[in-house]
Amino acid sequence: MPYSHIGSAARAAASAIAQASTAQKNAALVALTQQLDASRALILQANTTDMAAARAAHVEPALLDRLELTTARIEAMIAGVHEIIALPDPIGAIDQLRRRPSGIEIGLMRQPLGVIGIIFESRPNVTVDAASLCLKSGNASILRGGREAFASNQALSQCIQVALRTVGLPETTVQVAPTADRDFVGAMIGSPAMCDVIIPRGGKGLIERIAADARVPVIKHLDGNCHVYVDAGADLEMALAILENAKTHRYGVCNAAETFLIHAEMASAVLPQLAVVLARHGVEVRGCPITRQWMPDALPATEDDWQTEYLAPIVAIRVVDSMETAMTHINHYGSHHTDAIVSADYGRIREFMRAVDSASVIANASTRFADGFEYGLGAEIGISTDRIHVRGPVGLEGLTNQKWVVFGDGQVRV
Numbered sequence: 001m002p003y004s005h006i007g008s009a010a011r012a013a014a015s016a017i018a019q020a021s022t023a024q025k026n027a028a029l030v031a032l033t034q035q036l037d038a039s040r041a042l043i044l045q046a047n048t049t050d051m052a053a054a055r056a057a058h059v060e061p062a063l064l065d066r067l068e069l070t071t072a073r074i075e076a077m078i079a080g081v082h083e084i085i086a087l088p089d090p091i092g093a094i095d096q097l098r099r100r101p102s103g104i105e106i107g108l109m110r111q112p113l114g115v116i117g118i119i120f121e122s123r124p125n126v127t128v129d130a131a132s133l134c135l136k137s138g139n140a141s142i143l144r145g146g147r148e149a150f151a152s153n154q155a156l157s158q159c160i161q162v163a164l165r166t167v168g169l170p171e172t173t174v175q176v177a178p179t180a181d182r183d184f185v186g187a188m189i190g191s192p193a194m195c196d197v198i199i200p201r202g203g204k205g206l207i208e209r210i211a212a213d214a215r216v217p218v219i220k221h222l223d224g225n226c227h228v229y230v231d232a233g234a235d236l237e238m239a240l241a242i243l244e245n246a247k248t249h250r251y252g253v254c255n256a257a258e259t260f261l262i263h264a265e266m267a268s269a270v271l272p273q274l275a276v277v278l279a280r281h282g283v284e285v286r287g288c289p290i291t292r293q294w295m296p297d298a299l300p301a302t303e304d305d306w307q308t309e310y311l312a313p314i315v316a317i318r319v320v321d322s323m324e325t326a327m328t329h330i331n332h333y334g335s336h337h338t339d340a341i342v343s344a345d346y347g348r349i350r351e352f353m354r355a356v357d358s359a360s361v362i363a364n365a366s367t368r369f370a371d372g373f374e375y376g377l378g379a380e381i382g383i384s385t386d387r388i389h390v391r392g393p394v395g396l397e398g399l400t401n402q403k404w405v406v407f408g409d410g411q412v413r414v
Contacts, residue, residue, distance in 0.1 A: 003187040006142060007194030009172035010115045014140035017173045018112045022089040024167055025136055029085045031163035032132065033078045039159050040074055046155035047124065054148050062252030062311040066122035067149055077128045083373065084132045090396050091138040094405060103411050108402040112138035116399065117188040117195035118381065119144045119210060121202030124152035130199075131160050131174040133381050137399040140173050142188060142195060146202070147180035189214040199394070201382045204309070219390065219398075221382040223309040224254030225335040226367045229326040229352070231343035232265040238364065239266070239342045240273055245366040246340065248281045252311045254383060255338050255370040259306060259316045261326040264290070267319045271295050274317075283313040290319040306333040323348060327355045334358060336385045338370035359385055359392035 017025075036043070047069040054067055090110045097107035116139045120126045127143055134141035145153040157176035164171050177184050189198055189210055197217045200210045204223045211218050228246050230239045246257035262270050271294035278285060285291070286305045287298035298317070305316040306329070320326045323341075330339050340362040341352045349363045360370040360383075370393065372380025377395025384390050390398035 003184060004193070006172075006175055007115070007187075007191075009170075010140045010142055010175060010194070013170040013172040014112070014115050016170050017135065017140055018091070018138045020138065020169060022091075024169065025089065025138070026085050027167045028135060028163050028169055029081050029132055031166040032128070032160060033081050035159035035162050036074060036078050036081075036128070036156075039155065040071065043074060043152065043155045043159075044069060044071070046151040049151045050124075050149050057148075059148065063122050063148070065250075065252045067124070067152075069124055069152060073125060077125050080125075080129055080373070081132050084136050084396070087136065087377075087396055089136065090400050095402070102413070103408065105407040107405055107407075109405045110397070110400045110402055113399055113401060114196035115140045115142065115194070117142045117144070117198045117216075119185055119188065119198065119200045119202070119206070121146035121206060122149060123201075124149045124156060126201060127153050127156045127176060128160075130381055133396060133399060135173060137396045139399055140175075142175050142177070144177040144184055144188060145180075150180045153177075185210070186213075189216060189218075192216050199382055217389075219382070219384050219394065220386050221254070222337075222385050223335045224256070224337040224383070225259070225307060225309045225333065226255060226257045226337055226370075227259045227261055227326075227330050227334055227339045228257045228367060229261040229320075229323070229330070229339070229341045230263060230266050230270055231323055231341060231345065231348060231352075232263040233344050234263075234266060234342045235344060236266075236269050236273075239270060240277060242340065242342055242364070242366050243270075243274060244277050244281075246368060247278070247283060247315050248313070249366070249368050251313055253368075254309075255367050256311070257315070257340070257367050258308065258310050259318065259329075259333070261329060262291075262317065262319050263323070263326070264319050264321050267291075267294055271317070271319075278315065281313060283315055285315055285317055287317040288319055291317045309335070323352060327352060331355075331357050337383060338362065338367045340365065340367050359383060 093110045094107040099105050116134050118130045160174050161171045199219045200207045275295045285298035286301040292298045301316050336358045338360040339356050339358045343349050353361045372393040372395050375393050380393040383393050
């Protein structure tokens with residue numbers, strides 16, 4: 001099949017990286033930070049090429065923000081690799097070791113998944129995050145970034161290849177797609193011979209297509225339709241600060257809040273002040289009829305607004321009569337990504353956390369904390385909204401599975 005040589009090379013490299021020591025993997029990551037530091041000008045030049053092409057193609061502002069690399073974002077990439085270096089190596093770790101009546105000891109040992117295919121759009125920093133996480137977790141990887149970031153990804157690929165070569169690991173441990181053609185994606189998802197698992201990161205359309213067409217397992221990250229619910233009796237100052245941060249800290253990210261749910265008892269206190277805050281940021285409000293009584297400039301919210309990931313300075317606001325109504329709304333319209341409650345009642349917080357079916361449920365903090373760095377996982381490969389294998393931010397352990405190991409001293413079964 002087309003590109004079969006890339007799959008074959010990844011298979012061979014997977015065997016080598018699975019057996020690499022923690023010291024060797026960390027040495028490769030150290031070398032990568034050095035290459036990123038030394039190649040700043042090359043990386044920024046390549047990104048400038050991508051940004052110019054994207055602007056000429058009238059790419060929307062949220063995607064331009066994801067595409068752009070700056071000196072600060074290169075620093076963040078380097079810092080992310082250092083965080084991964086500092087994390088414990090999960091490979092070979094044994095959990096739940098226990099002795100059975102027969103005298104044998106059994107446990108679960110972590111092992112790599114094999115060859116991980118990652119398909120992503122816009123953000124070139126994902127190239128470094130994904131390569132680093134896969135390497136540290138003992139996996140080979142095949143990375144296919146978006147057409148709009150092709151030059152940036154090739155520049156980053158050069159840094160990765162040099163780092164691997166420096167420590168004697170196969171350069172094919174990490175392979176960045178040499179083409180932006182769509183048929184490369186078809187090759188990745190079309191046969192278990194190329195990849196053991198696919199992780200797509202990008203728009204809902206891309207992920208739904210991959211999930212529908214893939215012949216290998218997919219760890220899905222669908223859209224981030226995240227909510228903040230302000231409960232009756234919540235601290236007003238806290239609520240306003242969380243609402244502002246969850247919506248306006250960054251618009252083009254999956255953990256930005258897209259809908260606010262305000263308990264009716266809080267509407268008169270929250271909404272007029274929230275209107276001032278959102279107007280200061282230029283955020284467009286689409287509200288229910290009660291919301292529009294307190295926020296006259298708000299546009300009428302439609303059914304589509306409750307289920308839309310805007311990735312833009314737009315927010316939908318609904319006033320609800322109870323926490324139960326809020327939870328029903330979230331479970332019906334949300335994407336099971338991240339949802340938050342602001343409340344002074346610990347019992348109600350616990351009820352909300354049990355009932356809301358999302359990968360992350362947050363109390364009295366912004367949805368923007370749903371992130372691998374903030375959870376102490378180091379860089380993340382994505383945020384899974386699936387219900388099996390791994391859910392939420394996918395770090396090192398999410399890129400492994402487990403096998404049973406049994407230790408004996410001569411026991412035979414009778």
